[in-house]
Amino acid sequence: MTTQDYGKTDKGEAISLYTLRNRNGVEIAITNYGARVVTLKTPDARGRLADIALGFDSLKGYEGPNPYFGAIVGRYGNRIAKGKFSLDGKEYTLARNNGENSLHGGLVGFDRVIWSGKTEESNGVQKAILTYTSKDGEEGYPGTLKVSVTYSLSNNDDIQIDYLATTDKATVLNITNHTYFNLAGQGNGDILSQVMQINADHFTPVDSGLIPTGELKDVTGTPFDFRKPTVIGSRINDKDEQLVLGKGYDHNYVLNRSGNGLVMAAKAVDPPSGRVLEVWTTEPGVQFYTGNFLDGSAVGKNANNYAQRTGFCLETQHYPDSPNHPEFPTTVLKPGEEYKTTTVWKMRFVEPAK
Numbered sequence: 001m002t003t004q005d006y007g008k009t010d011k012g013e014a015i016s017l018y019t020l021r022n023r024n025g026v027e028i029a030i031t032n033y034g035a036r037v038v039t040l041k042t043p044d045a046r047g048r049l050a051d052i053a054l055g056f057d058s059l060k061g062y063e064g065p066n067p068y069f070g071a072i073v074g075r076y077g078n079r080i081a082k083g084k085f086s087l088d089g090k091e092y093t094l095a096r097n098n099g100e101n102s103l104h105g106g107l108v109g110f111d112r113v114i115w116s117g118k119t120e121e122s123n124g125v126q127k128a129i130l131t132y133t134s135k136d137g138e139e140g141y142p143g144t145l146k147v148s149v150t151y152s153l154s155n156n157d158d159i160q161i162d163y164l165a166t167t168d169k170a171t172v173l174n175i176t177n178h179t180y181f182n183l184a185g186q187g188n189g190d191i192l193s194q195v196m197q198i199n200a201d202h203f204t205p206v207d208s209g210l211i212p213t214g215e216l217k218d219v220t221g222t223p224f225d226f227r228k229p230t231v232i233g234s235r236i237n238d239k240d241e242q243l244v245l246g247k248g249y250d251h252n253y254v255l256n257r258s259g260n261g262l263v264m265a266a267k268a269v270d271p272p273s274g275r276v277l278e279v280w281t282t283e284p285g286v287q288f289y290t291g292n293f294l295d296g297s298a299v300g301k302n303a304n305n306y307a308q309r310t311g312f313c314l315e316t317q318h319y320p321d322s323p324n325h326p327e328f329p330t331t332v333l334k335p336g337e338e339y340k341t342t343t344v345w346k347m348r349f350v351e352p353a354k
């Protein structure tokens with residue numbers, strides 16, 4: 001476990017990098033700039049390590065324009081329609097940064113603020129703990145919000161992310177992590193031949209602004225059915241209205257669950273390396289995003305240009321635009337309540353395909 005300098009922001013603020021390493025060689029590095037995952041090295045069955053997270057070689061890249069590589073997004077992951085919602089009879093107007101909508105917290109979301117950070121180790125589990133206080137009215141959201149995000153790495157190759165928050169006024173909240181994974185290793189081509197399984201009978205179809213229509217659509221007989229492991233690229237270019245709107249997969253899945261505990265949301269496999277990622281969560285949904293808007297303009301690690309669909313995200317979350325959909329599980333947090341969610345990335349491997 002190490003803490004290193006990670007350079008200074010354009011404004012001269014000193015930034016740190018926290019690196020956790022377990023005895024199998026799994027390594028995760030997190031910066032307190034946006035609480036972002038900067039490195040995620042995992043072994044395959046032959047013990048070969050690859051960095052499976054898209055990102056940059058230095059802080060400068062993260063400060064520049066980029067689609068939330070590795071970031072914690074908040075206060076509200078994904079979109080709020082027209083940047084407006086009402087709570088207790090009062091209408092709130094948010095920063096709009098995605099056409100007429102508010103996306104991933106607004107203009108300066110949790111991905112672009114400086115968190116306080118520290119590391120801790122107990123019983124073989126290494127932790128990077130990041131905290132941030134978001135002021136009442138920040139990006140238009142009500143309430144002073146105290147947030148903590150803890151990344152824990154254990155020797156069984158689980159990376160657990162615990163999210164906690166409290167508020168002093170009623171507000172809405174939906175925090176997630178926006179890492180782009182490529183199980184072949186970042187920069188190693190697209191993710192279209194990787195295999196995905198998603199534990200969901202339904203997804204939330206969207207309109208042309210990628211706002212949920214409110215319908216929970218049955219995946220049966222559609223290219224959205226990932227209940228059995230399916231090659232990501234096998235149907236991605238089908239003439240399906242929802243795939244056309246998303247330019248690929250960019251949809252929230254309604255996870256099959258009973259109760260509020262951890263369930264497996266998704267499992268991805270890269271057959272040539274055998275690398276496996278399982279995502280478990282206490283959240284009701286997961287956004288499966290296939291990097292459709294990546295366009296090669298970001299020069300990433302080792303000067304790799306990240307072209308379309310060279311990474312996928314599995315953003316565990318409440319459904320997009322829930323504050324305007326009373327029929328969706330609530331994202332309201334009130335004073336005296338504790339926001340508490342957990343997501344686990346299980347880094348595994350199987351024998352590579354021949």
Ligand code: BGC
Nearest residue numbers: 067068078210250287289293
């Ligand atoms: C959204 C996409 C968006 C991407 C990067 C995803 O969570 O669903 O529509 O392009 O984040 O901003």
